[in-house]
Amino acid sequence: MCPMRQSRPERRQGPSLRRGDLVPESTYDQRLLDRRGPADWLHMDPWRVMRIQAEFVEGFGQLAELPQAVTVFGSARSREGTPGYALGVRLGRALAEAGYAVITGGGPGCMEAANRGAREAGGVSVGLGIELPFEQGINDYVDLGIEFRYFFVRKTMFVKYASGFVSLPGGFGTLDELFEALTLVQTGKVTSFPVVLMGTEYWGGLLGWIRSTLLSEGMISEKDLDLIQMTDDVDEAVAMIARADGTRDVRELAEEGAVDI
Template sequence: MSETKQNGDYRKGPVVLRGSQRPDRTTDQNLLEETAPGSWVHSDPWRVLRIQSEFVEGFGALAELGPAVSIFGSARIRSEHEDYTKTYEIAKRIGDRGLAVITGGGPGVMEAGNKGARDSGAVSVGLGIELPYEQGMNQYVELGVNFRYFFARKTVFIKYSHAFVVMPGGFGTFDELFEALCLIQTHKIQKFPLILVGSEYWSGLLDWIRGPVCDYGAISPGDLDLIHVCDTVDEVDAALQEHCAQYRDGQRKA
């Protein structure tokens, strides 16, 4: 662990910890890993109140947000990367259509999305998470909510998003994509656009799903119809156009 990461801010809900006060374990680790037989009986019921507060705070902060599009992607790209520029332009187009933009609030693709939203005059939202690294809201977030628990944060993403735009990214990006796919496939939420940006990046994953996964019978052939694959800003804009028009007419996702 580098000195910068070790000595930087560690955000735990509303609390900021530095130096020797930085914890070795995240709140999610403490919740999900049983440390001693029977110990959860004494500690976990109290955690329920903290979890409840995260839902209350998240729902309260975004209750009047209106239609929004969430953008996901790698936190590791820099501002000179072509995907940073593309994300900025996509977010700006989304904002120009009168929709808010929601990201994870961090660097890379998330920063580009928040910057594009802000520059378009749309509401720029960041949903942060307690992590050992990559913490803190980028400077372009105008409405930010920090979460301790991933599942609370993911619920808020789903509840207030009317489309997902998924840029190239890693495990966190895959997690958000497949959770949305699962919820739509199982009719837990109403279908909404899932747009993957970058056919070359996503082709290997999609070929595997169309091939071995579908051939095995683990999914139905039509399940991949839930996904739109785009390469340009114009293609993403076109994929969202009809959906955005519905919300201008006052319709909302159930």
């Protein structure tokens, strides 16, 4: 009889997996951004550039052949059986049925839910993971998974290979991704790129603050409000993506049963 395996800490680092005493005390991002301590970084940063370049090359190579895709953001803390998880499954399924690949951060919660819906509908399910101080891992519903060391490389992949963003309820990470997407659209770095918020009750307060504070104090313009769309209806969210995308006619999708209009 084999002895029982003891639980050991583990962490993914790019293509490698480290366990036990080999798990480092910090992540690549932490070491890249940390300016404290000795000036070793002066000699190490040129080599980091090569690693960063390799991550871009790997991401571009793996994702270049994807069909039209939509990136879905959302909380890692929404467990199966919660309304947020169920919404993610319905959204992933609807996007796949409309012919889109589904890209998420590859983790648990809403990310897993969207990947699950896409996979169960026979679509392409993609997860772009990230090295974190606590192990998260790629969920079991991902068909194509890539682990990144650096957040900014991963964020580039979220945008480059997507026709739009959908944000399910989430926390700081979701807000970071949401406002980065809005900034890219506002500044014209990406065009015809819809940003859809799923959950009027969850996101309504944020949009209310944007109108009452940012707009009223002149921090944004009236037209900037049009960059954000909000709905509770999965079919409407897919239709919003399709209208902006332009490669699929919404009436055609309705005739196929992929959306209701």
